[in-house]
């Protein structure tokens with residue numbers, strides 16, 4: 001059996017298509033475009049390229065965006081003040097504010113993220129948004145988790161009553177995804193297990209998964225013997241490795257070639273969850289603009 005490929009690029013393009021017309025409606029109603037402001041600290045190549053792809057996706061759907069660049073030497077206090085000034089619209093109207101991670105190690109990331117007002121927190125990392133999600137009344141859902149759920153719904157992969165195993169317990173991906181898949185409604189109602197670096201017998205647990213999500217950041221962590229035949233395998237991991245020919249390439253956490261012979265569905269890296277993360281960010285930015293404009 002060869003698994004059906006879950007094409008994140010194609011789905012993201014369809015989502016962008018409908019967002020474009022929703023943005024047009026917003027512009028007609030409020031005579032302005034939604035606007036996203038991104039804070040980029042330092043010159044990490046990966047962060048720079050993520051920010052670039054977010055900005056060009058925003059442009060494609062008619063959302064304005066701006067990148068505020070800060071040197072890697074910025075302190076926690078400076079970054080907190082910068083975010084506060086963006087929230088006062090001192091860098092132009094900011095419906096959505098996003099701080100590109102990772103921040104330099106000496107910076108208190110939580111303090112900087114907490115400075116993003118919850119009603120502009122398009123990454124969904126603020127404790128207020130995390131709390132709303134955990135209570136089953138989501139506002140801004142973390143983009144990658146939302147993208148994985150959307151991928152499952154779009155492919156018609158049943159989640160209700162199924163066993164979803166998520167490997168990775170981060171606040172950014174694993175935990176919010178667990179909450180989404182366990183919540184009531186479409187793309188939810190699953191029985192969810194979270195595995196992590198201290199889990200015993202990881203393969204014994206993953207073999208029970210009807211839906212297996214890998215969100216760790218370790219190439220080939222998930223091998224074919226860890227996968228239940230016919231299951232859906234979603235690969236969130238992004239790892240930069242150097243191949244035998246010396247060229248750098250991106251791989252996920254799943255041993256793709258072997259696992260695709262066992263799984264029923266599989267998402268590739270690149271071209272799987274990544275583009276959906278960006279599409280969900282655009283959706284959150286439009287939502288932030290709508291919430292803000294309807295309050296006025």
Ligand code: NAD
Nearest residue numbers: 144168169170173196197215216217236237238273274277
């Ligand atoms: P993280 O480092 O915060 O969390 C990694 C998790 O993996 C931890 O919870 C840890 O307990 C678990 N873990 C580590 N080693 C393990 C092991 N041997 N067995 C089981 N669990 C183990 O990472 P994150 O921010 O959640 O990101 C995870 C991966 O997803 C990274 O590769 C990241 O680049 C990628 N990512 C991709 C997207 C996307 O859009 N596709 C978005 C965010 C993150």
